[in-house]
Amino acid sequence: MPATQLTLTALRGIKLVEPGDDLGSITVDAFTANALAPEDGDVLVVAQKIVSKAEGRYVDLATVSPSDQAIALARSLDKDPQFVQVVLSEARRVVRHRPGLLIVEHRLGFVMANAGIDHSNLPSAEGGERVLLLPKDPDGSARRLHEHLAGALGAKIGIVISDSFGRAWRKGTVGIALGAAGLPALIDMRGRPDLFGRALQVTETGFADEIAAAAGLVMGQADEAVPMVLVRGLGWSAPELPAAALVRPAEHDLFR
Numbered sequence: 001m002p003a004t005q006l007t008l009t010a011l012r013g014i015k016l017v018e019p020g021d022d023l024g025s026i027t028v029d030a031f032t033a034n035a036l037a038p039e040d041g042d043v044l045v046v047a048q049k050i051v052s053k054a055e056g057r058y059v060d061l062a063t064v065s066p067s068d069q070a071i072a073l074a075r076s077l078d079k080d081p082q083f084v085q086v087v088l089s090e091a092r093r094v095v096r097h098r099p100g101l102l103i104v105e106h107r108l109g110f111v112m113a114n115a116g117i118d119h120s121n122l123p124s125a126e127g128g129e130r131v132l133l134l135p136k137d138p139d140g141s142a143r144r145l146h147e148h149l150a151g152a153l154g155a156k157i158g159i160v161i162s163d164s165f166g167r168a169w170r171k172g173t174v175g176i177a178l179g180a181a182g183l184p185a186l187i188d189m190r191g192r193p194d195l196f197g198r199a200l201q202v203t204e205t206g207f208a209d210e211i212a213a214a215a216g217l218v219m220g221q222a223d224e225a226v227p228m229v230l231v232r233g234l235g236w237s238a239p240e241l242p243a244a245a246l247v248r249p250a251e252h253d254l255f256r
Contacts, residue, residue, distance in 0.1 A: 160243075
């Protein structure tokens with residue numbers, strides 16, 4: 001049944017995450033500091049950025065040697081060739097580009113600007129500029145955190161790793177799920193009856209994306225420093241699926 005009431009609670013006071021930090025322990029400490037007792041069926045939304053930071057997904061652009069392809073593309077984009085090379089190294093292919101904008105298909109299947117590589121809210125590297133890549137395996141990162149919290153807190157908490165995402169044909173970014181564990185990222189409603197008894201033919205719900213978007217209203221996009229949000233009140237009966245299930249296969253995509 002759909003939820004009739006949801007609460008979204010920001011976990012505040014979380015330390016600045018550094019490479020090698022134990023994100024599970026940080027999360028347990030955050031629950032304690034915010035006087036929150038997790039319950040079965042809760043969902044914790046975690047900003048991609050702190051997952052990537054804990055996993056050390058930094059690249060110092062000063063260490064990057066751009067290829068001829070990156071140099072030529074950077075010229076047409078008016079971007080740094082070293083940055084473009086990092087984007088290409090994370091991408092399967094370039095989808096579209098124009099001056100100032102580079103859209104690629106990420107190695108994980110996401111179609112996104114700059115392969116999700118981030119400059120914002122990052123400390124500078126000594127003598128150079130650092131950028132932050134997406135986690136290598138966001139679903140795996142979510143699974144590890146889910147299992148850690150189950151053991152440490154005794155509650156089965158769903159995990160969504162979220163990121164801000166631009167959308168084709170729509171202005172503005174929204175939160176989407178890069179990784180998920182302990183819940184169905186995608187709910188297949190095909191075959192269920194509508195209000196008039198007709199079987200649904202194509203409806204699939206991006207459940208984890210909807211959760212990430214809701215949490216984004218609390219997390220914010222700039223200097224709010226809210227990298228974790230606890231969502232309570234959801235219910236589901238569908239089987240667990242990772243966020244990878246949200247990526248549309250190329251053979252079903254009319255725009256590739």
